[in-house]
Amino acid sequence: EADIYQTPRYLVIGTGKKITLECSQTMGHDKMYWYQQDPGMELHLIHYSYGVNSTEKGDLSSESTVSRIRTEHFPLTLESARPSHTSQYLCASSSRGGFGANVLTFGAGSRLTVL
């Protein structure tokens, strides 16, 4: 059973469009993350949040933005999509403390293609 949901699963859009990738989790996790991954390649952290109204940029420079208004929701927005944004975007979450803080639960991913 997936407790972290990403929509859309697949999206094909034209250059210059604004898009928002949705991510929601029902586990009450404080920590949430966005990773970008090309097929068969490494995971690149692009944004993370450790709680409501707290967001940080990751290691990979990204033209996307995120918001964390509610604990369970962590959307990622691209203001103007470009072909270089074509990739898979994975959302993940973890709890703040205890053993769960060491375990990331990933959503199924959103595969974005920009033409």
Added chain:
Amino acid sequence: GQSLEQPSEVTAVEGAIVQINCTYQTSGFYGLSWYQQHDGGAPTFLSYNALDGLEETGRFSSFLSRSDSYGYLLLQELQMKDSASYFCASHSGNTPLVFGKGTRLSVIA
């Protein structure tokens, strides 16, 4: 800074044992995790080691040596369904998990 090194590809025979190594350079290190990812799927958690030694979970075991900055994932009785990418990841301080580049395991008959 933080970096992890793991082999890019490993091939093994069905029923055999395979070991995937991971070396790390991580300031403030406190643990090493392993994740499995099948093609087209999302990474899933396999194991976490905070202390030196071997942790066993069914056919999978994970080992950590903090003094050597080294760990490995051991897969026994390999099955075709074990063909996937395996990522080691280091934990440090209150910073997000850092992943290695992944090892693609191919299990052949």
